[in-house]
Amino acid sequence: MQLKTGWNGRFFEDMEVGDVYPHPLGRTVTQTDNIWFTLLTQNTNPIHFDEAYARQTEFGRPLVDSTFTLALVTGQSVTDISQNVMANLGWDEVRLPHPVFEGDTIYSYSEVLEKRESKSRPNVGIVKVRTVGYNQNNEVVISFTRTFMVYKRGKGPDLPGRRTLDQLPRPSR
Numbered sequence: 001m002q003l004k005t006g007w008n009g010r011f012f013e014d015m016e017v018g019d020v021y022p023h024p025l026g027r028t029v030t031q032t033d034n035i036w037f038t039l040l041t042q043n044t045n046p047i048h049f050d051e052a053y054a055r056q057t058e059f060g061r062p063l064v065d066s067t068f069t070l071a072l073v074t075g076q077s078v079t080d081i082s083q084n085v086m087a088n089l090g091w092d093e094v095r096l097p098h099p100v101f102e103g104d105t106i107y108s109y110s111e112v113l114e115k116r117e118s119k120s121r122p123n124v125g126i127v128k129v130r131t132v133g134y135n136q137n138n139e140v141v142i143s144f145t146r147t148f149m150v151y152k153r154g155k156g157p158d159l160p161g162r163r164t165l166d167q168l169p170r171p172s173r
Contacts, residue, residue, distance in 0.1 A: 029106065
């Protein structure tokens with residue numbers, strides 16, 4: 001029997017300035033996503049959850065809460081750039097050049113802008129990326145830079161998916 005490990009994400013050593021990672025999964029935003037997220041975060045602007053109100057605006061329909069878009073596109077990037085992050089240090093330069101509407105499908109990619117060793121933690125490095133989210137029409141709906149501390153290979157917490165074959169539990173026969 002041979003162990004075939006799944007994708008475990010990138011570590012500090014795996015990223016180089018200029019690398020671009022197209023994130024593999026798109027996500028269609030639903031009305032439920034928009035209403036729940038808006039109300040969960042106590043955003044009381046009716047443009048997100050009151051269709052009659054939204055019809056009176058220049059958009060003519062509800063806008064998706066922009067913080068949902070930020071959270072969604074950040075989440076899309078995790079599998080490629082931050083599966084092994086110790087901590088996020090910040091989101092900067094957030095831009096929302098095109099609105100997101102219920103029914104839009106959002107895709108994204110990230111580019112590594114900077115990386116350096118941490119001065120205070122030898123087990124992590126610091127990486128800065130630019131992430132861009134775009135809709136089904138290739139219109140950019142969000143862009144931002146994000147800085148995070150990412151573990152170096154072999155320096156982070158152990159995950160069950162990183163076990164060796166002899167470490168896996170076996171069912172009794």
